[in-house]
Amino acid sequence: MEISNSMLIRTERLDKIYPLGPATIKALDNVSLSVAKGEFLGLVGPSGSGKTTLLNIIGSLDSPSSGSALVLGNRIELLSHKESSRLRNDHIGFIFQTFNLLPVYTVYENVEFPLLLLGTPSAQRTKMVMQALEWVGLAGRAKSKPSQLSGGQSQRVAIARAIVKKPEIVLADEPTANLDAANSHNIMKTMVDLNKELKTTFIFATHDEKVISYLDRKVTLFDGQIEKDELREPAR
Amino acid sequence: MLMLKLAYRNIIGAGMRTWLNVAALSFAFVTIIFLKGVYNGMNDQVERATIDALYGGGQYWHERYDPYDPQSTVDAHGNIPEVLRPLIKQKGAVPILIRQGTIYPGGRFRNILLKGIDPQQKILAIPVSALAERNRTIPAMIGTRMAKHTGLHINDLITVQWRTSHGTFDAREVMIVNIFKTTVQEIDNDQIWIPIDIMQTITELPDQATMIIMNKENITIPTVPGWNFRDLNFLLQDLHSLVEMKSMGGSIFYTILLLLAMLAIFDTQVLSIWHRRKEMGTLMALGMTRTQLIGLFTLEGSFHGILAALVGALYGIPLLSYVARNGWGLPQSTDDFGFAFGDRIFPSYSLGLIVGTTILVLVITTIVSFLPTKKIASLKPTDALKGKMT
Numbered sequence A: 001m002e003i004s005n006s007m008l009i010r011t012e013r014l015d016k017i018y019p020l021g022p023a024t025i026k027a028l029d030n031v032s033l034s035v036a037k038g039e040f041l042g043l044v045g046p047s048g049s050g051k052t053t054l055l056n057i058i059g060s061l062d063s064p065s066s067g068s069a070l071v072l073g074n075r076i077e078l079l080s081h082k083e084s085s086r087l088r089n090d091h092i093g094f095i096f097q098t099f100n101l102l103p104v105y106t107v108y109e110n111v112e113f114p115l116l117l118l119g120t121p122s123a124q125r126t127k128m129v130m131q132a133l134e135w136v137g138l139a140g141r142a143k144s145k146p147s148q149l150s151g152g153q154s155q156r157v158a159i160a161r162a163i164v165k166k167p168e169i170v171l172a173d174e175p176t177a178n179l180d181a182a183n184s185h186n187i188m189k190t191m192v193d194l195n196k197e198l199k200t201t202f203i204f205a206t207h208d209e210k211v212i213s214y215l216d217r218k219v220t221l222f223d224g225q226i227e228k229d230e231l232r233e234p235a236r
Numbered sequence B: 001m002l003m004l005k006l007a008y009r010n011i012i013g014a015g016m017r018t019w020l021n022v023a024a025l026s027f028a029f030v031t032i033i034f035l036k037g038v039y040n041g042m043n044d045q046v047e048r049a050t051i052d053a054l055y056g057g058g059q060y061w062h063e064r065y066d067p068y069d070p071q072s073t074v075d076a077h078g079n080i081p082e083v084l085r086p087l088i089k090q091k092g093a094v095p096i097l098i099r100q101g102t103i104y105p106g107g108r109f110r111n112i113l114l115k116g117i118d119p120q121q122k123i124l125a126i127p128v129s130a131l132a133e134r135n136r137t138i139p140a141m142i143g144t145r146m147a148k149h150t151g152l153h154i155n156d157l158i159t160v161q162w163r164t165s166h167g168t169f170d171a172r173e174v175m176i177v178n179i180f181k182t183t184v185q186e187i188d189n190d191q192i193w194i195p196i197d198i199m200q201t202i203t204e205l206p207d208q209a210t211m212i213i214m215n216k217e218n219i220t221i222p223t224v225p226g227w228n229f230r231d232l233n234f235l236l237q238d239l240h241s242l243v244e245m246k247s248m249g250g251s252i253f254y255t256i257l258l259l260l261a262m263l264a265i266f267d268t269q270v271l272s273i274w275h276r277r278k279e280m281g282t283l284m285a286l287g288m289t290r291t292q293l294i295g296l297f298t299l300e301g302s303f304h305g306i307l308a309a310l311v312g313a314l315y316g317i318p319l320l321s322y323v324a325r326n327g328w329g330l331p332q333s334t335d336d337f338g339f340a341f342g343d344r345i346f347p348s349y350s351l352g353l354i355v356g357t358t359i360l361v362l363v364i365t366t367i368v369s370f371l372p373t374k375k376i377a378s379l380k381p382t383d384a385l386k387g388k389m390t
């Protein structure tokens, strides 16, 4: 296999070009980035710099215009719809700015969902869901509906849903944008703990200083290019 | 299995809209089965009544007899065939002699059929025993419709005139001894029944008949030269096509009903696929394939059909079985239908009807639910997550 060097993710000269009326817009420009297992990494940069685009390609929700993205041994640009669904289902958890909980399901059912898709047996499923809910401190709200939760609680449910299957990678796009300061710190601490305990790799797209303060690696994008890539000592 | 579970959760979670659709669909469901059941019941009832009162177990017609041409009765008669005589004697068959005649009720001219029948016969459900009484005058019997049209009452005397086989006219006075009520117009309208022996005498046609009606239990039907046997299939043809025509109106009604219910489901599907594009993006991010998504949304739609079947059963079974037991009073005078049944129809629902309708509704709901999901196939996860749909 190509990734003998313990790199979980490696992009090489990644371009993403969108049509914009008669012209085109280069959302990603020659992005080469490697991420190792267990990193707690953030993509930062101004609005429109390509953070979400890069995150989506790594998450196999989108494919590059040119260049290549290798994620857990899979060439993203070569995957069929089915294969990329499989990759997401097996190995990647997503956390969104707007939480994206399924409104008709209970908290428990929302967290259970990825396991249902994986076909995890029922007894094991119950254990895993309850464990995930305990990590985020919401075991007591298993029967609630998303509409009965606060924003912070909703995002914690989303985190539980992302990590319940213990994926290699969790991708979080502006996870704190809809939360107040206290809740932002709260969920960031939860994710730092999970990163330590499960060795899960976290990649954030954010311009929130609160999030940035927790990162151990900060990759700055500007106009679709990597401008800076710095390791830091997180203020934890 | 998983998809079933998810579809069930989603559709129950959708609440009011689901139940409105289910209500509309179950109403269409129950109405289809009810109307079909009514027409089946009507068909059965009419058929039974007509067989009982008119056709028996099939009839031998004299070869010149043509029910559509009253003039044919002038020649359509012949000696009762030898082979059938023992059967007639044992009351296993009954001969009928028919002649065209004329009466003048209230001084007005009216063409009628004079029919001779054995007053002891038990094969046709016509109350002819009243004809057994012998006074000086000839006993005669008419139906209520005929009584109404002619103004005749019991004990009235009326003169019947007919053309003899020699072409001259002959006439006799008969006395109305019984007026019977029947649902079968063909034994009532413009007909006068008298004892066949008297009729054979006065028309100078001894031992002759126009048709011989068999008992329903007669299995062996001998070939008789000069006479054509008409079985029930042949005799009931007209009736069946008439009922079929009547049930067409019902079909159009419930087709429209079904279309409306389908439109509601189609609309719900289109709307829900539009509303839930972000949810679909989330599901894709969680690892659901497009095929699974299409399956899920189709299932959700067709769940309406399944729920409608259940809900329909919930109120339909008690309702329909109540009507089946107690009958359904028709809103319009039954004579207007042009055929015979009582004041009440007893619908009959066959297993085939219920299973067939259920399958039909489920198949149509599934198709209608599937059509709008085509949009999903072209959906990009990133667009869906942004709430976009192209």
Ligand SMILES: Nc1ncnc2c1ncn2[C@@H]1O[C@H](COP(=O)(O)OP(=O)(O)OP(=O)(O)O)[C@@H](O)[C@H]1O
Binding pocket: A018, A019, A020, A025, A026, A027, A045, A046, A047, A048, A049, A050, A051, A052, A053, A054, A205
């Ligand atoms: N589907 C699309 N079609 C056309 N252009 C797009 C599309 N998605 C993104 N872009 C463009 O690509 C560029 C990068 O967008 P991206 O969403 O990755 O930025 P971002 O860094 O996440 O910004 P933000 O901080 O505002 O979320 C932007 O200029 C954006 O307008």
Ligand SMILES: [Mg+2]
Binding pocket: A051, A052, A053, A173, A205
């Ligand atoms: Mg973004």
